[in-house]
Amino acid sequence: MDSVGVAAAAPDAGPGPAWQSKCPWGAPSTTSISCSLADVMSEQLAKELQLEEENAAFPQVVAAAEGPFITGENIDTSSDLMLAQMLQMEFDREYDAQLRREEKKINGDSKVSISFENYRKVHPYDSDSSEDEVDWQDTRHDPYRADKPTTTPRRGFTGKGKDITTKHDEVVCGRKNTARMENFAPEFQVGDGIGMDLKLSNQVFNALKQHAYSEERRSARLHEKKEHSTAEKAVDPKTRLLLYKMVNSGMLETITGCISTGKESVVFHAYGGNSATEDKVIPPECAIKVFKTTLNEFKNRDKYIKDDYRFKDRFSKLNPRKIIRMWAEKEMHNLTRMQNAGIPCPQVVILKKHVLVMSFIGQDQVPAPKLKDVTLSSEDMKKAYYQILNMMQQLYRECNLVHADLSEYNMLWHDGKVWLIDVSQSVEPTHPHGLEFLFRDCRNVSQFFQKGGVAEALNERELFNAVSGLNITADNEVDFQAEIEALEKMNEDHVQNHGKKLSTFSSDGDPPIYDE
Numbered sequence: 220m221d222s223v224g225v226a227a228a229a230p231d232a233g234p235g236p237a238w239q240s241k242c243p244w245g246a247p248s249t250t251s252i253s254c255s256l257a258d259v260m261s262e263q264l265a266k267e268l269q270l271e272e273e274n275a276a277f278p279q280v281v282a283a284a285e286g287p288f289i290t291g292e293n294i295d296t297s298s299d300l301m302l303a304q305m306l307q308m309e310f311d312r313e314y315d316a317q318l319r320r321e322e323k324k325i326n327g328d329s330k331v332s333i334s335f336e337n338y339r340k341v342h343p344y345d346s347d348s349s350e351d352e353v354d355w356q357d358t359r360h361d362p363y364r365a366d367k368p369t370t371t372p373r374r375g376f377t378g379k380g381k382d383i384t385t386k387h388d389e390v391v392c393g394r395k396n397t398a399r400m401e402n403f404a405p406e407f408q409v410g411d412g413i414g415m416d417l418k419l420s421n422q423v424f425n426a427l428k429q430h431a432y433s434e435e436r437r438s439a440r441l442h443e444k445k446e447h448s449t450a451e452k453a454v455d456p457k458t459r460l461l462l463y464k465m466v467n468s469g470m471l472e473t474i475t476g477c478i479s480t481g482k483e484s485v486v487f488h489a490y491g492g493n494s495a496t497e498d499k500v501i502p503p504e505c506a507i508k509v510f511k512t513t514l515n516e517f518k519n520r521d522k523y524i525k526d527d528y529r530f531k532d533r534f535s536k537l538n539p540r541k542i543i544r545m546w547a548e549k550e551m552h553n554l555t556r557m558q559n560a561g562i563p564c565p566q567v568v569i570l571k572k573h574v575l576v577m578s579f580i581g582q583d584q585v586p587a588p589k590l591k592d593v594t595l596s597s598e599d600m601k602k603a604y605y606q607i608l609n610m611m612q613q614l615y616r617e618c619n620l621v622h623a624d625l626s627e628y629n630m631l632w633h634d635g636k637v638w639l640i641d642v643s644q645s646v647e648p649t650h651p652h653g654l655e656f657l658f659r660d661c662r663n664v665s666q667f668f669q670k671g672g673v674a675e676a677l678n679e680r681e682l683f684n685a686v687s688g689l690n691i692t693a694d695n696e697v698d699f700q701a702e703i704e705a706l707e708k709m710n711e712d713h714v715q716n717h718g719k720k721l722s723t724f725s726s727d728g729d730p731p732i733y734d735e
C-alpha cells in the first residue's frame with residue numbers, strides 16, 4: 220500500500236484494518252495525492268505550507284476533499300480498542316514527526332545527513348508490504364500476560380465524555396492496566412497515559428498489549444529485513460540494480476561475494492564476462508568498489524576533495540550523492556594515471572555512478588594480502604621497500620599525485636611485488652595540504668620498513684625529500700612540518716595570484732565516465 224495518511228486511504232483502498240479509514244480526526248495535512256512515504260517525509264514541510272496556502276485560497280475545495288473523512292458515518296467511537304489504536308497511531312505519527320524534526324535540526328544544511336529511519340514507528344498504512352501484517356493470533360507465549368485473566372464483566376464504556384460509568388473494581392483494575400503498559404516492549408511508545416489517572420478495561424488492555432507485541436515484532440521484522448539485506452548484499456537497492464545490470468549486460472559473469480566492508484566502501488569480487496559491446500578486454504577477475512552513499516564519514520574527507528582544484532568548481536554545487544560519485548571518479552582518474560606510469564595497481568574497467576569496477580589483485584577469489592598481513596623474507600622486505608620508494612617517486616613526478624593514505628593497509632603483495640590500491644583520496648602535490656599528506660605517507664612507509672628490519676630504509680624526512688625532490692633541511696619533525704606548511708602557503712598564494720590551473724580530465728587519457 221503506497222498511499223500515505225489516513226485520509227488518503229479510501230475505504231476500499233487496501234487490505235489494512237477497517238479502522239484505518241475511519242479516523243475521526245481527519246487528516247489536515249493530506250489530500251488525495253498518493254505518493255511514497257519517502258516523498259512525503261522529505262516534502263512534508265513544503266506540503267504543509269502549500270496546504271496552508273491552499274486552505275486560505277480555496278477553503279471550500281479543501282473542505283470538500285476532507286468531507287467524507289470528517290463526517291464518516293461509520294465512526295465507531297464506542298469501541299475502546301479502536302479509539303486506543305487510533306490514539307496509538309496518532310501518537311506514533313507524532314513521534315515520527317518529532318523524529319523528522321530532530322533529524323532536520325541535526326542535519327541542517329550539512330552535505331551528508333544522518334537518518335533516524337530505523338527509529339521510526341512503521342505502521343501498516345505506510346508499509347509497502349502486506350506480508351508484514353500482524354500475526355499475533357498464532358502466538359503461543361505471551362510475555363505480556365496479565366496476572367489475572369479477565370474476571371470483571373466485559374463491559375466497555377457506557378457513556379460519553381465525562382459520563383463514563385465504571386465499577387469500582389474496574390477502576391482499580393483499569394489503573395493497574397494502565398500502569399502495566401509500562402511493561403510493553405521498551406521501544407513501544409505508550410504515551411504519557413501512565414502518569415495520568417487513566418483506566419483501561421482488561422479487554423482494551425489485552426488488545427493493546429497484543430497490538431504492542433505484534434507491532435513490535437512486525438517492526439523488528441521490517442528492520443531486520445532491511446538490516447539483513449544490507450548485511451547480505453551490503454548495498455542499497457539502487458546499487459544492486461547497477462550491479463545486476465553489469466551482470467545482465469554480460470560485462471560481468473558473476474558477482475561472487477564481498478571482499479571487504481569498510482567505512483566508506485564495500486568491495487566485491489566478480490568474474491569478468493565477455494561482453495561484446497565493450498571495446499576493452501574484461502579481466503578474468505574483477506574487484507567492484509562500491510562507494511557508500513549514506514555515510515557521515517565522507518564528511519571527514521571533504522578536505523581531500525574540496526581543495527582539489529580539479530574538483531573545486533564542481534564541489535560546491537553538488538549534493539551528497541554526487542559528491543560520493545566524485546570519490547569514485549577520483550579513484551578512477553588516479554588509477555588511470557598510475558596505470559599509465561606503469562605503477563602496479565588495479566586497472567580500471569568501468570565507472571558507473573558510485574560503482575568502480577577494476578581488475579582484481581589476487582587469484583581465485585582470494586585477494587592478495589595487505590602488506591601488513593603478509594610475512595616477507597628480509598630479502599622481499601628490502602625489495603618491497605625499494606619498489607615503494609620508486610613508486611612514490613613515480614607517483615609524485617609522473618602522475619603528479621600524492622597517495623595521501625599510503626600505508627601497509629593499502630599496499631597488496633601479489634606476484635612478488637607491491638601493488639598500490641585505494642587512491643580515491645589521492646591529490647596533486649599542489650593541493651593546499653598535499654605536502655602534509657605526502658609527509659604522513661612517508662612517515663607510515665618509513666616506520667613500517669624500519670620496524671620491519673630494513674636497515675636501508677630512509678627516515679620520514681629523508682624519504683620526503685627523496686620523493687618530492689625538495690630539500691627541506693630541518694632535522695626535527697616540528698621544524699620540518701613547519702617548513703612544509705610554509706611551502707604549502709607559498710603555493711597557495713601563488714595559485715591565488717596566478718589563477719588556478721583549470722582541470723582537464725581528458726588530458727590524462729582517462730577513460731570516459733559512464734553515467735546515466
Ligand code: ADP
Binds near residue numbers: 479486580587
Ligand atoms: P577502503 O577505502 O575501504 O579502504 P580499499 O580500496 O582499500 O577501500 O579496499 C578495501 C579492501 O578491499 C582492500 O584492503 C583490499 O583488501 C580489497 N581490495 C580493494 N581493491 C581490490 C582489488 N582491485 N583487488 C583485490 N582486492 C581489493
Ligand code: MN
Binds near residue numbers: 628629641
Ligand atoms: Mn583501504
